Amino acid sequence: MTKPISAPLVHIVDDDDAIRDALSWLFSTRQVDTQVWSSGEAFLQAMTPETSGCILLDIRLGGISGLEVFERLRQMHATLPVIFLTGHGDLPLAVNALKQGAADFIEKPFNDNDLVDRVLEVLRSYRLSQAERASENALERRLDxxxxxxxxxxxxxxxxxxxxxxxxxxxxxxxxxxxxxxxxxxxxxxxxxxxxxxxxxxxxxxxxxxxxxx
CATH class of the missing domain: 1.10.10.10 (Winged helix-like DNA-binding domain superfamily/Winged helix DNA-binding domain)
Structure with missing residues (x-):
């Protein structure tokens, strides 16, 4: 049975073992917790309403694509920010994903520090928005x-x-x-x-x- 995701962290969704390992190690050098997923299906199966964090998502995955994962997340009304990992030929797809609500895209090959800095920036914005949403919900409950x-x-x-x-x-x-x-x-x-x-x-x-x- 797949353990539900609950802790805030970076979810690395990539079907390349080497890339998953490299990214996980990279974030660990900056004391950032990660969880890795070899497919979009595995990640979506583990999703719960309590899942939080940031998703680093390869745009081209075996099985369902990164774009399909993103679309399913939108259908689930998930608020987790998504950063796409893209190749040069995927830029039009990535730009369109931005218009649909993705947080950003990072083109391969990427600069290690720039990637971590961008993910941390997105995580900070996400946590701030979560805190604001919680405060607004509490206010609404009192108004009721x-x-x-x-x-x-x-x-x-x-x-x-x-x-x-x-x-x-x-x-x-x-x-x-x-x-x-x-x-x-x-x-x-x-x-x-x-x-x-x-x-x-x-x-x-x-x-x-x-x-x-x-």
Whole structure:
């Protein structure tokens, strides 16, 4: 049984034993973990939703091609960045892959340090995007806990409306506004409106659907 991939690393997918070994050794000299795959089929079989890292993918593989692997990854909505290893004759294919969302391509023969530097750069960008995505998902989950009234109160407050004005706008008492505002800030894990304003647009708050209406 194939062990699922989970740890962030560089996945080297190449059907040439010598190239796989050379690349694995090259990355080890820069303290970069790798996992090698002799075919696109083997890599795809081991893929899980938790798989992370960067894929260094030979564009011409035995079995399914690197481009077919890339297409299947797109169909799976995988977010792992893909860097193609290409020969000179593959440049048009590689350029087209870039247009389809590949991170980059590196032409053989390549400079060892340049290749590792580029892969590390892609990995850093990937990890940053993953962190941003996790933060956005956490924010969305907190927004989903707000009632519709809490969204309205916070949205108006973020637009600069005073509690008295919000009460008049929503035809509720100032005390009710204060309660909704305090409860909403607590749910959003924000200590103040200023802190919340750094990550939430008032239009986003008021246009959403809360979990309740009171």
């Amino acid at each position: 806990t707000l009632s519709q009234r809490e969204r309205e109160v916070l949205g108006l407050a973020l637009e600069g409306r005073l509690n008295k004005q919000i009460a008049e706008d929503l035809n509720i008492t100032m005390r009710t506004v204060e309660v909704h505002r305090a409860r909403a800030l607590d749910k959003m894990q924000a200590r103040s409106l200023l802190e919340l304003a750094r990550c939430v647009d008032p239009i986003r708050l008021r246009s959403g659907t809360g979990s309740a209406t009171n």
